Amino acid sequence: RKEVEQDPGPFNVPEGATVAFNCTYSNSASQSFFWYRQDCRKEPKLLMSVYSSGNEDGRFTAQLNRASQYISLLIRDSKLSDSATYLCAFQSGNQFYFGTGTSLTVIP
Amino acid sequence: EPEVTQTPSHQVTQMGQEVILRCVPISNHLYFYWYRQILGQKVEFLVSFYNNEISEKSEIFDDQFSVERPDGSNFTLKIRSTKLEDSAMYFCASSIDRVSGYTFGSGTRLTVV
Numbered sequence: 001r002k003e004v005e006q007d008p009g010p011f012n013v014p015e016g017a018t019v020a021f022n023c024t025y026s027n028s029a030s031q032s033f034f035w036y037r038q039d040c041r042k043e044p045k046l047l048m049s050v051y052s053s054g055n056e057d058g059r060f061t062a063q064l065n066r067a068s069q070y071i072s073l074l075i076r077d078s079k080l081s082d083s084a085t086y087l088c089a090f091q092s093g094n095q096f097y098f099g100t101g102t103s104l105t106v107i108p
Numbered sequence: 109e110p111e112v113t114q115t116p117s118h119q120v121t122q123m124g125q126e127v128i129l130r131c132v133p134i135s136n137h138l139y140f141y142w143y144r145q146i147l148g149q150k151v152e153f154l155v156s157f158y159n160n161e162i163s164e165k166s167e168i169f170d171d172q173f174s175v176e177r178p179d180g181s182n183f184t185l186k187i188r189s190t191k192l193e194d195s196a197m198y199f200c201a202s203s204i205d206r207v208s209g210y211t212f213g214s215g216t217r218l219t220v221v
Contacts, residue, residue: 031207032207032208032209034209036209038151041197042214042215043199043212043213043214043215044151044199044212045212046209046210046211049208049209087150087151089209091206091207093164094139094156094158094163094164094206095141095153095156095164095166096141096153096210097153098143098150098151098152099150100149100150101150
């Protein structure tokens with residue numbers, strides 16, 4: 001079983017749409033969870049941490065479901081600039097495991 | 109905003125040659141990492157480094173790889189004898205503690221020919 005699984009997409013959505021991604025993880029002992037954004041041929045950039053209580057940052061909402069071992073990212077009112085690959089990551093031991101990423105394209 | 113800097117941005121090397129990839133982590137960060145990403149694939153963990161020693165390494169990080177923090181600012185990854193399959197983007201990252209998100213450098217694109 002893979003450490004972390006993500007739907008690779010691609011997700012093609014119109015501007016203004018709401019889109020959600022999920023990411024499942026296998027290690028129940030994981031302590032920290034994150035969403036990163038990666039633009040083509042660039043480094044991953046931290047988008048937001050994911051807390052047990054759920055957290056929101058502007059148009060972005062992240063949630064953690066420990067019982068089902070997944071995290072989610074919701075993007076409201078999509079902008080063209082949101083087009084990127086979104087990576088989930090979770091910490092286990094001294095390393096982070098990254099998902100393969102979900103590709104999002106926001107269409108005018 | 110503090111950043112992790114990596115040099116060079118692109119390195120081309122012949123198979124069998126040694127390469128050293130350099131990184132300057134954020135100055136108050138204590139944990140350092142190397143990851144790689146083969147084109148079109150996921151970001152893969154290589155090694156974590158804390159308190160001047162390796163704290164964890166992956167199966168990819170075999171005897172051909174080594175890391176060093178030669179002074180108070182640089183963090184290097186050495187590949188002793190490069191193979192074609194080492195071609196990838198290598199990202200350095202640092203964090204202030206074990207549970208906070210990383211800050212990644214902009215990467216070194218290594219091409220082995």
